[in-house]
Amino acid sequence: MTIATIDGKVVLEAVNKAVEEHGATIDELIPILNDVNRTLGYLPANALDEISRRLRVPKSQLFSVSSFYRMFSTKPRGKHVVQFCESAPCHVVGGRQVWASLLDHLKIGPGETSPDGNWTLITTSCLGVCGVGPVIIIDDDIYGNVAPDQIAEILARYSETRE
Amino acid sequence: MKTYRAMVLVSNDPLSIERGSQQVYTKLTEEIAAYGLQDEISLSMVSDIGRHDAAPLVIVYPDAVIYGPIAPENVHTLVEEHLYKGRVVAGLQAPLKEMTGRIAWLSARKGTLPAEQRIVLERAGLIDPESIEDYIIHDGYAALGKVLGEMKPADVISELEKSGLRGRGGAGFPTGTKWKFVSKADGAQKYVICNADESEPGTFKDRLILEGDPHSIIEAMTIAAYAVGASEGYIYIRGEYTLAQERMHRAIIKAEEMGFLGDQIFGTDFSFNLHIHSGAGAYICGEETALIESIEGKPGIPRARPPFPTTHGLWGKPTLVNNVETLANVPAILRRGAAWYHSFGTPSSPGTKVYTMLGNVNVTGVVEVPMGITLREIIAIYAKGMKKGSSFKLAQTGGSSGSVIPSSLQDTPMDFDSFSKAGVSLGSGALLICDEDTCVVDLAKVLLNFFRVESCGKCNPCRIGTQRAFEILTTITEGQATLNDLDTLLELSSNLAMMSNCGLGQTAGTPLVDILKYFRAEVEAHIRLKVCPAGVCTMKPHVHPEEKVHQHA
Ligand SMILES: Cc1cc2nc3c(=O)[nH]c(=O)nc-3n(C[C@H](O)[C@H](O)[C@H](O)COP(=O)(O)O)c2cc1C
Ligand code: SF4
Ligand code: FES
Numbered sequence: 001m002t003i004a005t006i007d008g009k010v011v012l013e014a015v016n017k018a019v020e021e022h023g024a025t026i027d028e029l030i031p032i033l034n035d036v037n038r039t040l041g042y043l044p045a046n047a048l049d050e051i052s053r054r055l056r057v058p059k060s061q062l063f064s065v066s067s068f069y070r071m072f073s074t075k076p077r078g079k080h081v082v083q084f085c086e087s088a089p090c091h092v093v094g095g096r097q098v099w100a101s102l103l104d105h106l107k108i109g110p111g112e113t114s115p116d117g118n119w120t121l122i123t124t125s126c127l128g129v130c131g132v133g134p135v136i137i138i139d140d141d142i143y144g145n146v147a148p149d150q151i152a153e154i155l156a157r158y159s160e161t162r163e
Numbered sequence: 164m165k166t167y168r169a170m171v172l173v174s175n176d177p178l179s180i181e182r183g184s185q186q187v188y189t190k191l192t193e194e195i196a197a198y199g200l201q202d203e204i205s206l207s208m209v210s211d212i213g214r215h216d217a218a219p220l221v222i223v224y225p226d227a228v229i230y231g232p233i234a235p236e237n238v239h240t241l242v243e244e245h246l247y248k249g250r251v252v253a254g255l256q257a258p259l260k261e262m263t264g265r266i267a268w269l270s271a272r273k274g275t276l277p278a279e280q281r282i283v284l285e286r287a288g289l290i291d292p293e294s295i296e297d298y299i300i301h302d303g304y305a306a307l308g309k310v311l312g313e314m315k316p317a318d319v320i321s322e323l324e325k326s327g328l329r330g331r332g333g334a335g336f337p338t339g340t341k342w343k344f345v346s347k348a349d350g351a352q353k354y355v356i357c358n359a360d361e362s363e364p365g366t367f368k369d370r371l372i373l374e375g376d377p378h379s380i381i382e383a384m385t386i387a388a389y390a391v392g393a394s395e396g397y398i399y400i401r402g403e404y405t406l407a408q409e410r411m412h413r414a415i416i417k418a419e420e421m422g423f424l425g426d427q428i429f430g431t432d433f434s435f436n437l438h439i440h441s442g443a444g445a446y447i448c449g450e451e452t453a454l455i456e457s458i459e460g461k462p463g464i465p466r467a468r469p470p471f472p473t474t475h476g477l478w479g480k481p482t483l484v485n486n487v488e489t490l491a492n493v494p495a496i497l498r499r500g501a502a503w504y505h506s507f508g509t510p511s512s513p514g515t516k517v518y519t520m521l522g523n524v525n526v527t528g529v530v531e532v533p534m535g536i537t538l539r540e541i542i543a544i545y546a547k548g549m550k551k552g553s554s555f556k557l558a559q560t561g562g563s564s565g566s567v568i569p570s571s572l573q574d575t576p577m578d579f580d581s582f583s584k585a586g587v588s589l590g591s592g593a594l595l596i597c598d599e600d601t602c603v604v605d606l607a608k609v610l611l612n613f614f615r616v617e618s619c620g621k622c623n624p625c626r627i628g629t630q631r632a633f634e635i636l637t638t639i640t641e642g643q644a645t646l647n648d649l650d651t652l653l654e655l656s657s658n659l660a661m662m663s664n665c666g667l668g669q670t671a672g673t674p675l676v677d678i679l680k681y682f683r684a685e686v687e688a689h690i691r692l693k694v695c696p697a698g699v700c701t702m703k704p705h706v707h708p709e710e711k712v713h714q715h716a
Contacts, residue, residue: 027397029460031441034402057460068462068619070444071402087364088563089521089595091609096699125446125613126364127403130521131528140405 006044014039015050024054029065033072042073070124078113078120080158082106083137087126090133094147098134101148105155118159169246170289171195174220174231175208183234184208184219190235191221194242204246209291217257231257280507282515283491284531287375292410295417298378304423306494307382310389311429314497319390320346323493325501327513332358332449332486333561333590333666335512335579338493341483344473345391348481353393355384356458356477356484359400359407360442360449363562364613365593368517368529369487373400373407376491377414381437383490385424386497388435391483396435399454401442411439446617450665451484453619464619465665488517488592508534512578516589520546522596523553535581539573542596553598557682559606561590563613564670567603567677588673602699603682604689607675608636614671625668628655632675639686642693642702649679649686 018035022028032051037043048062066072084102106119113120129135132144143154173188188208195201217231228251237255244252290297310319324339345353357380361369384396400408415437418424426434445463447453453463455477476482492514496504505513512534521527524546538558549555559565566587575585582589614629632655638644656672663669688694693702
């Protein structure tokens with residue numbers, strides 16, 4: 001199953017809402033992209049078109065911006081996005097083992113989406129919660145002090161109930 | 164400021180409410196009154212403390228004991244034992260180290276000790292960050308009132324210069340001098356920016372300030388704007404810090420409502436508008452010119468300097484960029500004076516520094532101490548020593564590009580000048596403390612991977628150099644390298660330092676050079692003997708996951 005392309009109306013609504021909230025000025029471009037990415041899960045081409053039109057920003061600039069920042073994705077991602085912090089403070093307190101366990105359970109590599117469209121795994125730099133490393137973030141949930149043997153149980157929370 | 168013997172916070176997020184936090188609060192009010200403690204103990208509701216596993220929570224300061232889940236029938240015991248008799252009720256404490264699923268707020272006061280000196284974290288964790296009233300009661304906006312009422316812009320700058328405050332964003336540049344540059348720069352339109360991008364691995368002090376005391380940053384930025392002659396300001400907060408962004412957003416609205424921000428502040432003709440700008444995941448945007456590019460709606464690629472932002476910043480206009488922690492010092496200095504500030508720290512680095520203690524120690528988290536304290540003191544007193552059975556091997560101070568220091572340097576006083584004399588960087592205040600199970604090559608590889616991924620790619624020495632260094636380190640961890648490779652690493656480091664456009668590339672080689680200086684024998688063991696003394700590296704060729712191409716998108 002892949003993620004169906006998002007309805008054009010939904011895309012427009014997301015862009016409208018973000019532009020209304022922030023205002024149609026160039027200094028609000030990144031906050032607007034942030035909101036749209038958050039609402040839609042990624043930045044579809046028609047969203048970029050619309051933003052380009054509304055803010056009067058050349059499309060080339062929009063493409064370079066949307067590919068530069070880690071939090072933006074121009075491709076659809078899985079239903080759940082797992083972010084693994086690979087920075088040194090998490091690494092030295094057991095991050096390596098957690099990473100191995102994540103790979104084991106998800107059976108996909110960094111940057112990949114599982115064939116069933118359920119999971120995307122990405123590595124990230126420090127997330128600012130290293131006081132409780134190792135750290136993983138699934139969607140908006142932050143897990144600290146993660147041990148390798150907790151991975152199965154944590155992932156299971158997402159495979160069952162959520163939509 | 165009214166002082167209380169103890170402060171009690173009750174969590175009041177939706178889940179806590181559902182589980183009866185309001186009833187707990189009512190019961191606490193009754194019991195505290197029943198013991199006649201109402202004048203000694205403050206009681207307040209706070210929104211999201213995290214720890215949803217143990218909601219509703221009751222937290223007692225200054226001991227920073229977290230109780231939860233608390234039901235109304237537990238309240239009597241809690242008040243009698245802890246608040247009246249002063250004994251922690253172990254049975255009611257929230258389970259420690261429990262996996263939480265949501266960490267919105269880490270206790271800033273965990274492990275607070277008498278010697279700790281709080282200036283920038285004075286209120287964080289003590290007041291309700293959503294309440295401007297709480298801030299005002301605790302001297303909030305008093306400095307702004309004094310500045311607008313009694314001081315000329317030049318007086319403000321001169322007081323800051325006298326205080327000796329130096330930037331806490333990494334470089335330690337004198338803050339008063341920077342403000343003077345911007346105030347003297349030509350131009351009718353000027354900007355003030357708070358750098359809250361905080362992406363240095365191991366650093367989360369700015370987040371605690373933003374989440375725990377958002378008004379202190381608003382107050383400081385308004386003072387800065389008055390001093391340098393700016394009418395617009397931005398707080399650039401990293402994209403992942405959503406709670407900090409939301410709190411700051413609400414704090415700005417409140418401050419505008421109360422007339423501390425916006426048009427005609429305090430009824431004067433000084434006006435200042437403040438905007439929040441979210442980052443989107445890029446370490447390099449912490450570099451001030453990349454940050455400015457990012458606000459201008461572009462990829463965060465650092466500009467060539469000079470010209471500096473103080474004259475050519477946002478939209479080419481004079482711009483003041485200061486770190487969150489730097490700014491958080493400002494209201495206290497202006498309220499209490501430069502001489503007071505000099506009573507902390509060392510003569511050349513007055514004041515305090517907030518450190519994040521991380522790694523193989525017993526207590527991790529944030530501590531604010533006077534400048535000049537030694538690493539050994541921090542480990543022994545605040546981090547409560549190395550984890551059981553382990554001993555100190557090395558520390559990395561200042562984040563990814565920081566120095567790697569062996570135990571022989573543990574007694575160097577931590578202030579800007581002593582550290583730079585010892586060739587060590589204070590950086591962002593991250594202290595990564597490692598025991599002997601840490602392999603220096605493995606650590607270096609993780610650090611270079613970080614630079615490789617975060618390099619913006621503008622200049623070749625950085626883009627190619629960090630990639631090459633990472634590859635060589637990988638071959639060392641696999642037992643496939645030669646001694647010549649070590650020379651190549653040093654050469655790459657020196658090229659990085661000399662030929663890169665910005666601080667990222669310039670300092671990316673620092674930890675490598677340090678490791679080869681202090682731990683060369685261990686590195687050579689990987690090459691000559693094909694042995695990893697710490698037992699971390701697998702020493703056989705295999706594809707390490709980190710070697711695969713990373714998505715930077
Ligand atoms: C690669 C790089 C990353 C940086 N990241 C940050 C950061 O996250 N926060 C910060 O305040 N300063 C950061 N800085 C330093 C800023 O460029 C700038 O010096 C600082 O914000 C000035 O504030 P201060 O004078 O108050 O220290 C970084 C610098 C470099 C080269
Ligand atoms: S040194 Fe690295 S991060 Fe800095 S501008 Fe050059 S390529 Fe970009
Ligand atoms: S190093 Fe992992 S969250 Fe900071």
